[in-house]
Amino acid sequence: MMMLTQTNLLSVAIYALAVIRGDVDPIFPYISSAADKRPESCIFAMGTNISSFLVLFMIYVRYNQMVGIINAHHDFQLAKWNYMAKCFGYLAATGMFVVANVQETAITQVHMTAAICTFGGFTIWMTFQCYLTKYYNENITHYSVYVYRVIFTILSAIFFFTSIGFGTAAAYVFHLTYPDLPTPRPWNRRIYQPGYHLHQVSAFAEWGCAISQVLFMQSFIPEFEDVFIEYRFAGRYAYLPEPPRPPTQEEIDAEDHRLAEEFRMSIGRFM
Structure with a gap:
């Protein structure tokens, strides 16, 4: 879990690097906008790929x-909810993997869809975890942990819908003035772009959603300390008989001696 947190902190490092290089506006760019150009995109791809597999695990x-x-x-009714939670979690991890490898300006529709799956799918997974924690908190954790998870789940949901709503509104306002131009990627306050302030709210909410989800994951550290994971490997040919052992020199000499004796005995019978 600590490794996962450290990997997500790469987003902050990428943001700082993008601002220093002048690739994005320093006032709340989208996470993807900060990682759209090289070398930021390379660092973002490596870190987010690792994060996606860690989240999946x-x-x-x-x-x-x-x-x-x-x-x-x-309680087999809750087993269904647990399975549904896993499906949405896998959706979020898959979306994160796609976001890491398809930059915002490369294929915008794919990137945006994957980002929605990442933040939205994980928010739904968080909701399921709160529901399961409510019923079984006395078995593995404390009630305060349940409250902690509910708080960050609510924050994540608020930030998620705020980011989508204000981002859509920003693009709408921009296209009212410039209907023939694409939505700015990245947005820049140095030039006149209608809807920029709405974009700032959307970008702030995106960062808030990401931070809320990272803090939510931290609550599993005490519970996972009691989890024992065992890995076993059994190859397809693990139980085949061993290949024959090559004969030793003593065995070869003994066989030669036996064959020579048999040859002499056969010659003696003909004599």
Whole structure:
């Protein structure tokens, strides 16, 4: 979990590098805008790829942890919610992987769809986790952890819808003035761009959503300390018989001696 947090902190480093290089406006650019140009895009891709696999693994571990608890209580209704949570979590991790490898200005529709899947899917996963924590907090954690998760889930949802709403409004206002121009990517306050202030709210909300989700993940650290993960590998040919051992020199000499004796005996019979 700490490695996941450190990887997500790359976003802050990428933002600083993009501002220093003059690639984005320093006042709340989108995370993807800060990582759209090289070398920021290279660093962002590596860090986010690692994060996507770590998030996927965290979701897998959490799912199996809840499976054990649910089976012990024979509550198969909650098992369905746990499975649905896993599906949305996998959707978020997949979206993160696509965001890492498809830059904002490369294929905008793919990037934006993946970003919505990432933030939206993970917010839904957080909601399911709050629901499951409410029923089983006495087994693995404390009530205060449940409250903590609810707070950041609500914040994540508010920031998510705020980012989408104000981002859409910013593009709408811009195209009222410039209907033939594409939506600015990135936005820049140094030139006149109608809707820029709406964009700032959207970008601030995107950062808030990302930070809320990272802080939510931190709440699993105490619970995962009690999780034991065992990995076993069994190859397809693991149980095949061993190949024959090559004969030693003593065995070869003994066989030669036996064949020579048999040859002499056969010659003696003909004599």
